[in-house]
Amino acid sequence: MHAGKGKRVILTILKYLSLCLGAFISVLPVVVCVITAFKTPDEYATTNVMTLPNSWAYFTNFKEAWQQANMGLAFKNSIIILIFVLAGSIMTGSMTAYVLSRFKFVGNGIIRSLFLFASLLPGIAMQVSVYQIMYSLNWINFLPGYIIMMCGTDIISIYIFIQFFENISVSLDESAIMDGCTYFGVFFRILLPLLKPAIVTVMILKGVGVYNEYYTANLYLQNKNKLVTVATSLFKFTGPLGNQYNYICAGVIITMIPALIVFILCQKQIYSGLTQGAVKG
């Protein structure tokens, strides 16, 4: 019990050393990107990657990356997709969860297991045949179609909402029904406002996924001049710009800035959202 004082000091030092090492490794790749993004082409060619740039006010790389990858349009498209997909999947997710958790009917169990099984199907693998369907609907290069498809592939949010509904007493619904409220009224006027914390959780989990989604965006939004998203815009840098890391790093940093801002503003919600999302199982 009474470990020697010396031993305890060493343990504490080791603890902080390991933490610093972990943080260093987490940050290093990004920091080097920031350094490189501020270097002129000359500097980039002649100095070591770890040497600091001459000037922290050299923004030409960012400008160049922004134009090359058409990032203005990419952000616009990504924001549109994000807003509609989040709104859509929150509506479908909460409505499904409401029906499944509040009503006993033939098929309730079946629908639950349909959603459960769907969550096992590996996303990228499914695109082989989803592509065929999108093609026959004429939805390739059609932004609303892409948005609708993204709303459909959502199961985790249903779980989070079901879990939340099960913690809201049914007597609340019943008393509203007694007062002459319809089931629609119960959902929209009483339950939906109570659902706010769950909605925030779903927004975070789903938002990270949608913003970062590359595979389906690349597959269904092939017209890169018009329908580029933040994730697909970056892929422009594999082409002729493949070795000019001063531009690439600038592009990478640009895509990271919104995530960084959101992270700094809602750190607590992100942590608790993730934790809630994980215990659904």
Place this chain on the structure above:
Amino acid sequence: MKEKKSMGFLDWLKTGKVNRKLVIITFMLVPLTLLIVFTYLPFTQMIGYSFYDMKYIGDREFVGLENYIEVFQRDDCFRALKLSLYYIVASFVQLGLALYFASILSFKTKGSGVFKGFMFFPYLVCGIAVGFIFKFFYTRGFVLDTVLQWCGFKLDNLPYWLRDTKINNISIAATSIWRYMGQNMVLFIGAIMSVDSTLYEAAAIDGANGWHKFRYVILPSIKTIIVLNMILSITGSLSVFEPPYVITGGNFGTGTYFVIMNELAHESQKVGLASAMAIVLLVLIMIVTAIQKWVERYFFGVGEQEPIRTIKKRQKRLAEQAKGGVQ
């Protein structure tokens, strides 16, 4: 008159039973349509495709099980499955690190918020950006090589991290650790925080040191979430796509299962073969999930139900007692 009638209709709609059915139907209509059109329809079609030699457009020819046989005979598919082992090992390393940092950061530590934030942030970076970051990181003479040179290594003795087939899969799998370790850590911190704090106090009174606290209080309390994450890691490792796709383009023997499948499906347009690959992967994932369910039921119990292991132990004990009673 007309108004009265429509009022009547609305009232009829509002009556309990009708309203109940109406709400079920209208609320489920959109989600179920989406589920069927974008999950089950493609799924059944995919099973069908896997028996055909076909492209997206044009003729198709029924070939029976040939595609499945080809999946197991093709070098690249089979090698890709073996590659998953690298990612599975990486994900276990990742879980270990996450567990270590989570148990440190759950207790009084200076600057824990900053450490947590730094280690978590990579999770929010998009996969393509992560790819570029590490392509840069591993390039000859760039970041990693420079850091190692500071530590006294000579550049000539260092391997080409992305080209040397002995090491490049490890390099790429490490990027997954970088990206997801913090997320696992945050989950574990959440789980550790939800453990009854009196347990820690009791352990402290009993004179437990850090390791005892971890082994006898933390680990048993969060074992369910650890097992869940192990299973998720395995299924995740089978479906790795972005890191090799961006960093090496699947060259130098780094093409994972999905990279190969993506090539076959969208570049060579071998839709039948790609579908068969998808089904094979799905079966693997289902096996892993079934194992998880079994482990859960056997060791931890589900909901109110006791773990099967406990029940069996008790039965055995009772049986032995009964025997003893007879004697």
